[in-house]
Amino acid sequence: MGGVLRVEPLWVETFTGLRVRQFEGLERVVRERDGNGPGGGRPWCLPLAERVLVVAVYYRTNLTMRQLASLFGISSATVCRVVQRLGPLLALEAAPRPASGVERLWIVDGTLVPVRDRSVGASSRNYRFSANAQVVIDADTRLVVATARPVPGNKADAHAWRNSGLPAQCADATVLADGAYTSTGLVIPDRRRAGRPLLPAQEEDNAEHRRVRARVEHTFAHMKNDKILHDCRQKGDGLHHAVQPVAHMHNLARTV
Incomplete structure (x- = not known):
């Protein structure tokens, strides 16, 4: 059975707190960081935009892998693989150093x-x-x-x-x-x-x-x-890989 969530304005804004153009900025970052490449196993069953949506919804709602699997019409193992692959790619970009003579x-x-x-x-x-x-x-x-x-x-x-x-x-x-x-x-x-x-x-x-x-x-x-x-x-670096994307999405919500 197919999933419920798709990359549509209603679902994106409801489940991630981001407007569509902000979400597109998130997808663009993942694509630039080679997030659309193979995952080291079987080909992805979801397009990149929906994989990014899986990760954003996971951080926003903290639903279990099984619950997300039902929403997207995929297996729990696929959800886990998507989060582990794309989560680190959503990391916050390093802040530029203040220019010489500029007080920050x-x-x-x-x-x-x-x-x-x-x-x-x-x-x-x-x-x-x-x-x-x-x-x-x-x-x-x-x-x-x-x-x-x-x-x-x-x-x-x-x-x-x-x-x-x-x-x-x-x-x-x-x-x-x-x-x-x-x-x-x-x-x-x-x-x-x-x-x-x-x-x-x-x-x-x-x-x-x-x-x-x-x-x-x-x-x-x-x-x-x-x-x-x-x-x-x-477990392990999971929290570190969660704080970084959450900060990244906070910045997108304030600037884009």
Whole structure:
């Protein structure tokens, strides 16, 4: 029996949260990254556009492989093969370095993503077995400029930042962070100390810092419309390969 979902405006917008032209941008990226080549086995039973739709729907809805198989009229094994083949190809493109003399303001924060793989996550402050995913956004455009490979959720944000590879990518930008990033060289709020209340100017600076840094929380809220970030069942690098496409689709939704 044939599947229900096809690359049509109604289904694309309902099941991915992207408009058709945004989805076409996603397909174009996969095609440019040789995603239309053979999968190492039998020929694909779906055209490239529908394979990209399978992956986008999977990240958006977090349906099981069996449920997706019923929607697309294919086998569960084919769904798994499509996700494993195309998921990494939807990775976020590396952010261009700021041009010389151009001041860029970026914001970093970590978000906890519940995971099933015990080798990836740890018991965390959200009372779930989670991983910590570090994300950097541009303060002006609110686009995601970089993400790091997730670490166990019991690791502090400062530890996750230092071991993420992100400091090198952000070397030419001013990066804001919250108080959890103490001693990292990032711009964090002034701290109150015993017997030393903050000066009025410091209070004002902290208020402005909170106002700007809130943009990364808004970005997390938008990214978590994709249910894969509520309960990732993928093992190994599965969460890393999920965060990257979700960030990529967030950027497409804001720019295309």
